[in-house]
């Protein structure tokens with residue numbers, strides 16, 4: 651189960667019709683989709699997913715945003731998946747994201763930044779299991 655990461659296409663990108671464009675960038679970068687679903691997080695579920703940020707000043711805004719509309723959750727496989735995917739998505743704030751990154755192309759602000767990407771192998775496993783049963787991970 652190593653070399654996997656977890657991603658979400660966030661409500662802003664979903665609403666703006668960028669799901670296909672983002673999946674295309676993910677495929678073009680060599681990631682294999684091993685689980686995927688479109689879903690809509692409740693406030694409670696979004697709060698649980700981002701519990702690690704509970705003390706941060708933007709937590710309320712983040713939970714509200716992430717439960718605002720549908721998302722696409724996916725598990726991606728590739729050698730060096732976590733690090734390479736963080737590179738592909740770019741900096742949290744799109745103003746600092748490099749050319750060619752998903753956030754440079756599709757994010758609108760530091761909060762509404764189009765995609766999530768796990769920051770460690772451990773969190774990738776926890777986050778993937780949050781959305782997908784073992785039977786749904788291929």
Ligand code: GDP
Nearest residue numbers: 708711712741742760761762763765766767769
């Ligand atoms: P990431 O790992 O690049 O996604 O960034 P973080 O783990 O630091 O933050 C998690 C998510 O919280 C980000 O992707 C943003 O959606 C949101 N976020 C981070 N900083 C801010 C902020 O200053 N304001 C708001 N509204 N949201 C933020």
